[in-house]
Amino acid sequence: MSGQAEGMVDKVWNVFSSMKTGLVLLGVIALVSGIGTLIPQESMDPQKAQSASEIFKMMGFTHVYSSVGFRLILGLLCVNLMVCSIQRFGGIYNQTYKPKLPSALSTLPQKIQTKVTGKANQLQQVTFDLFKLEGYRLTAEEQEDHWSFVAQKHRWGNWGSFLTHISFIVLVLGALVGSMTGFKGYFSAGVGDSLSIHDIELNRGTVTDNFNIKINSVEDRMLANGERDNWYTDLSIMESGKELARQTLSVNHPFTYQGITFYQANFTQGGKFTVEIKGQKIPIVLQNQGGNYYQVPGTDLFIIVSAIKPDPNQPVILYQVYKGNSPQPVKMGQMNKGQTDTIETTFKLTFDGLAGYTGLQVKKDPGVSVVWIGSALLMLGLILSFYFRPVTISGIIEKDTEATLTLGALSGKLKSRAEEELDKVARQIKDKLDQ
Template sequence: MSNKSDGIVEKIWDIFSSMKTGLVLLGIVALVSGIGTLVPQVSLDPEGADAVADIWKTLGFTNIYASPWFQFLLGLLCINLIVCSVQRFGGIYKLSFQPKPPQEHSALPQKIYSQVTSKDGEALKQRTQKVLKKKGYYVTQLEKEGSWNFIAQKHRLGNWGSFVTHISFVILVIGALIGSLGGFKGYLMAGEGSVTPIQQIEISKGQVKDDFMVKINSVEDRILPNGERDNWYTDLSIIESGEEVARKSISVNHPLTYKGITFYQASYAPGGLFNVKVKGEEYPVVLQNGGGNFFNAPGTNLFLVMSAMKTDPQEPVILYQVFDETKQVKMGQLTLGQTETIQDDYSITFEKAAGFTGLQVKEDPGVWIVWLGSGLLMLGLLLSFYWRPVRVAGIMNLEKDHEEYELALGAFTGKFNMGIKEEFDSIVAELKDVNQVTK
């Protein structure tokens, strides 16, 4: 039974350690992501996603990136990258920190190869060590009967470039999965002066676990003296247990973060503040231009909307409409400070222009992991392309051959050999130029 289990584990390991498996998974993820750009997604285009055929909705193609099977695909890709990285770790470590000098001349690289001779073997050996050290190489030596063997490395950390890059992809996927499973994404459109429980915002993904209030102190569409728009500004407060625990004036690219939840300024809509009196009770009401929201007068079936607005900051004018459940019952125009009676015990006063702010609200517990993965990805690319390792190996006979000692050496080439030949030639030239080295 144990041998059978070991055999199954080995087969699974072989599958996930295969580069072919990784390429197939990458291809599937790329294909699915491509479909996600063609099929409307619920989080970006709810109306378009709703118009898609039911079969695509059932298969999850209108919410691909949050679907369990897409996350399963990313998990498989993660496992593949981890297994491949574990399998390569030992070899890269030995190559970087425990290199073994070649034992025989046949083990020397032949593509970039040269020989240096000298009548003084000890001097040639010392000269070689000095030249390599001067050029920044770390030399590992081996002396055995009849020969001196060495391998020298420069930019050893460059060996880890592809390894770090693979690990960074694993971390990026893990961060994305944590953010998708543990966070949420939502939207809040609220008027000036409103207080909204965080649990009541419109959620497009995930679930809100916190419980505090969001107060919109003021909203401004700031215009510069030259007529150009400066920015949208929202003075935002966080209320918890009846106390203001955070406050900031946010704008585009300047969000507020509280308990890991970030509020981004996304949009602005003009609106108006009304003082509504119904049966002796007063209600401050903020209505959005264009009928974006309504006010249902308590104890009545009447709904008040602001259908249009002249947004002149000096002389704002609004057009209002009142509906019952079946038809329009009243329509009128109000200037700043003007009062209109809707019914006997129901009147409205236009107090001032008051904007509506559109906020994207997002919690992503995996964001710091994504940033870590991004940093490692940059490090891996820098090591791979700008810190390429160079390895030079050599064998020198300690016994004279034709009254001279001979040093045979060569440079290893990988996928990228740009500059290695020039580096190697400069080493050989200095070894042959005895005067230059001994200065």
């Protein structure tokens, strides 16, 4: 049984260590990503996703990125990259820190070679001194009939592709952590409103935190020349009536609390009102163009604002009052700031002035820090790959009276560069010998 188990493990290992497996998984990911790009996703545009074809919804095409299948494919790709990286690690480590010395002329790189002749001791001294002067790391060994050595420059470049592969693993893991443990949502609120973090409209994920959000002020600031400055929201984090944090956020200047980030998404003009009923005065904020409504307590009357003239000095609003499910308003009117209207002898409505209505996106993504680490690894891998391309030159000096130095360079993908470096070294050695 143990032999069968080991055989199965070897088969699975061979599958995940195959480049073909990686290419197939990348192809599937590209196909699924194409579907997610062409078909609106619930996590990005809920309204468009709802209007998508019922067939697409049934097949799960409107939430492909959050599906178990897509996450499974990403996980399999991570496994494939990890297995390939594990297999390559030993070779890269030995190539960087424990290069194999040539034991005979036949073990030198054959594609790019050159020879230099001279007296044995002088040839050895000049060669070793020159490599060190040119910034090479030299590993040498003396045998009875020859000296063998390996000279390395930019040996850290060997790790470039390895770090690039590792970075993709970290990036995928960061994306998975964010999609599985975070959330993304939206809410709209007026000045003075307070709501629980659980009341926001979620596009994905689940809220596990527990606190309230209070909107202290909302402002659409204008510059002296009449151009818009920015939208500003003064927001407090509340818990058990105690203010835990407070900050003013604006477009491109979010506010983060315990890993939850609030982004200024939009601004809508609104009006502040006071509803007076049975001796009780209730402050409310209504959004322009019927963005929200208020039901008067103990009645089936609903108030909306249909239009606003946002003049800071003389604001004017148009309001409508509906009763029950009636499609026609039972009352509509125009009010200036400070004006009060009596509605059906039931309650009084006073327009107190303009009030902003803010729209905020809320996002928690624990995978962001992991993604940043992956991005840093990717950048480091690319820098090592493109700007620190390793050069490895092996050589053997035969201990004859007229010794021969045979040099061979590993060409890799840039054969011309290896040839240039080898010719340069050989030429400098000859010049030193002639001096």
